[in-house]
Amino acid sequence: MLGVIGIIISLGLLMYLAYKGWSVIILAPLLALLAAAFAIFDGGSVHLLATYTESFMVNLANYVKNYFPIFLLGALFGKVMDDSGAAKSIAVFISEKIGKGKEIWAVVLSCAIITYGGVSLFVAAFAIYPIGAALFKEADIPKRLLPPAIALGAFTFTMTAIPGTPQIQNAIPMKYFGTDAFAAPILGIVAAVIMLLGGMFWLTSRLTKARALGEGYGEHGDSHLHGTDTTNLPSFTVSILPILFVLVGNFILSKQVFPNIDAAYLETDYKTTLTAVLGSWSLIISLIVGVLLAIGLNYKRFDDIRRCLREGVQGSFLAIMNTASEVGYGNVIKGLAAFSIVAAGMTSISANPLIGEAISSSVLAGITGSASGGLSIALETFSETFMARAAEQGISPEVLHRVASVACGGLDTLPHNGAVITLLGITGMTHKQCYANIGMCTVVIPTFAVIAIIILGSFGVV
Template sequence: MVGVLGLLAGLALLIWMALRGINVVFAAVICSVVVMITNGMPFADSLFNNFTFGDLGAFSFAGRFFLLFAAGAIFGRVMGESHAATSIALALVEKLGASRALWIMVIACGLLTYGGVVVFVVIFAVYPLGLRLLKEADIPKRLLCGAVALGAGTFTLTALPGTPSIHNVIPTTVLGTDLFAGAWLGLIGGAIMFGLGMVYLERERKKAAANGEGFEPSPSDHIPDLDEIAQDRPSAILAMVPLVLVIGTILAPRMAGLLGLGAGSEIIAFANAQPVLWPSIALIFASVVAAILFPAIRRRPLAAISEGAGDAIMPLMATSTVIGFGGVVANTGGFQTFVDAAANSGLPPLLSMTGAISVISGVTGSSSGGLQIFMSTMADKYLAMGIDPAELHRLVVMASGGFDSLPHCGAVIAMLTITGLTHKQAYKDVGMVTVAVPVVATLVCVGLAMIF
C-alpha cells in the first residue's frame, strides 16, 4: 500500500512541478527518488540502471534517438534562419488573405512539422507572423495558441503516415513497421483532427467577435510589419524544396518496393532496416540542400548547423529524463498491477490498448515518453492478442497524442511561456484541439479498425 501511495505521490509531484515551471530534468530525478524510496527499491541499482541505462533508461533512450533529435533540430534551425518557414506562411497569406489567420497558422505549422521541423522551432518561426495576422484580423491572441497547437502538435505529429516525428519512429524499433504503417487509419484520423479542430477554432473566433473580444498583445510582444517579416526570404516554391526532400527521401524506398524497383539494392535494404537512421539521413540531406539554396544559411552554414545540433540537447534531455522516470515507475509493483489490469480488463484489445497508452502519456505529460514506456512494457501483450502490428503502430501513436497535452505537458508550458499567456487565458482552446479532438479522432479510428 505504501508503494502504491508513493507511486501516486511521485506522479502528482511531477505534475505539480511541471505546472510551476520547474525544470523537467530536475523534476524527473526528484520524483524518481520519491518512487524508489517509497517502494523500497534498491537505490543505487534503480538510479543507475532503471533510471539511466535500463531498457527504459534516460541515457538508453537518448543514445537510441540522439541522431533523430539532432537532425530534426538542425533542419529546424536551417529552415528558421533561412526564413524559409516564414516564406511558406507568407505565401499562404497571399493566397488566403490575412482574415484567414487561423487557417494560415494551422496549415503553415502542419506543413513545417510534417516536413520534419520540430515543434519548438515551429512555434518560434511562426509566432511573429501570427501576431501580425491576428492583430489585422482582430482575433484574440489565445486562439493563436490553439491554431499553433493544432497545426504543430496533432495530425502531422501522430496521425499522418510518413512523418519523421519521434512519435512515428518509436514504434518501428519494436514492431518492425515503417513510418507509413496503418496509413489509411492515419489519413482518416488526421482529417478528423484537422476538421474538428478548425470547426472549433472558427466557432470560437465568431463567438469572440460577437462578444467584442479582440486582439490584445502581451507587454513583451513585438508585432512586426509584414514588410519586416518578408525581408531576405526565399520564394515559397524554393522554401518548400527541403520539406519535399525530407518526405520524398523517406518515401522513396517504400515506393521502390511497391513498384518492384531496385530489387536487391543495398540502399533500399539499408533504408528499410534503419527506422531511426534513415529519417535522420533524410533530414540531414534536406538541411545540406537548404544550406546550398538559401543565402542566409550559405553565409554561415557550419555555424547554423552547429547551433541546430545544440538546439537538440534540451528537448532530448527533457524527453529522456521523463522516460527515465517511467523506467523507475515501470519496475514497481503498482505499475505491473496496472499493466495486468489493462491487459485483462475484458475490453476489446484495441480499446484496452488505447486506454493504456492514454493513461501512460497523460501521467508523464509526454507522448514520446508514453510511447517508449508502452512499447517496452505492453506492446508484446497486445501483439499476442492478435492486433495487426501496422494497426497497433498507428493507433497507439495517435492515442499517445491526446492526454499527453494535459496542463503539465512540457510543450504546452513552453508554448504559453513563449506567447506570454497563462493556462487560465489559453489552455481551454489548447486543450480542446490537442486533447479532446485527438481523443475523438482516435476512438473513431479504433472503431473503424474493429469493424474492418
C-alpha cells in the first residue's frame, strides 16, 4: 500500500512543481527516487543508487539514442524556417488570402501548415503570435481566444493525426509497430477533421458570445506589436517548398524507396529489421533535405547562419532532455511492484486493445505533462501486450499506431504541460484567462476524436 501512496505523491509533486516552473530534468530523477524510497518502506527490494544509474539513466539514454536525430533535425528545420522569415511568410500569406472576418481561421491554419511541415510547436507559437495579435486587435477579437487558436493549430491534429506529420508524437509508434508516418490514413484524417472542426466550432461560438456581451480585444500592454515586417520576407512559394519536400520526400522514401532495398545486413550485423527503422530513416533524410533546401533558398536572408544552426542545436538539447527525463522517470515507476496494480487496471478495462492503448497513452501523457514522454512509456510498457491482442482480433498495427498517437495528444495538455505554460508566456496571458478554452480544444475535443477512431478501427477501418 505504501508503494502505491509513494507513486501518487511522486506524480502529484511532479505535476505541481512542473506547473510552478521547476525543471523536469531536476525533478524527474529526484521524484523517481522518492517513489522508490516508499517502495523500500513497503518491503520492496529496491536500491536507490542502482535505480538511478541502471534504470533512470539507462532508459533516458535509450530514448536519446532512438529519437535524438529527429529532435535535432526538427529543431534545426524550425529554427531555419523561423530565422529566414519563411514561417512568417506563410502566416502572412494565409491571413491575407482568408481575409477579414476569418482571423481565427487564419491563425489556426497558419500554425497547422508550418507544424505539419515539421516546424516545432514552440517555433510556431513564437512565429505566429505577433501576426495573430495584430489580426485579433484589428478585428477586436478578445485576446484570450488567441492562445487557444494557436494551440488548436499547433498542438492537436497536425501533431498526432494527419498522416505523414513529422512531429515526434507520430514518429514514436513506428519503432514499436513497424509502421511509417502515414499509418492508418483514413483514421488520421477522421481524427483531424473532428479536432479542427470541433475546435473551430468552439472558438467561433465563444467569439459570438463575447461579442454579444460587448467584449473586445482588451488592454494588454502589447501596443508595440504590429504584425510583422513583410518587406524582406521570402515569397510564399519559396517558403512552402521546404515543407513540401519534407512531406513528399518522407512519403516516397517510406513507401517506395526503402521497402525495396536489400536490408538483410540489418538482421545479421545490427540485430534489427528494416521494418523497425524504415520510418525513422525516411523522416531523418526528409528533414535533412528540408533543412538544406530552406538554407539554400534563403541564404542571403540569414544574419548569421552559424548562429542560427547553433541555436537550433541548443534548442534540441533541452527539448529531448526534458522528454527523456520524463521517460526515465516513467520507467522507474513502471519497475516498482506497486505499478503492477496501475498497469493491470489500464490493460484490463477492456478486451479491446485500442481502448487499453488509448487510456494508457493518454493517462501517462497527462501524468508526465508530455505527449511524447507519456506515449513512450506506454508503448515501452504495453506495446507487446497490445500487439498480441490486436493480432488475435485482426486489428492492424497501423490502427494501433494511429490510436496511440492521437490519444497521447489529449491529457498531455493539462495545465502543467510545458507547451501550455510556454504559450501563455509568449502571449502574455494567464491560465485563468485562457485555459478553459485551451483545454476544450486540446483535451476534450481530441478525446472525442480518439473515441471515434477506436470505434472505426475496431471495425477494420484503416
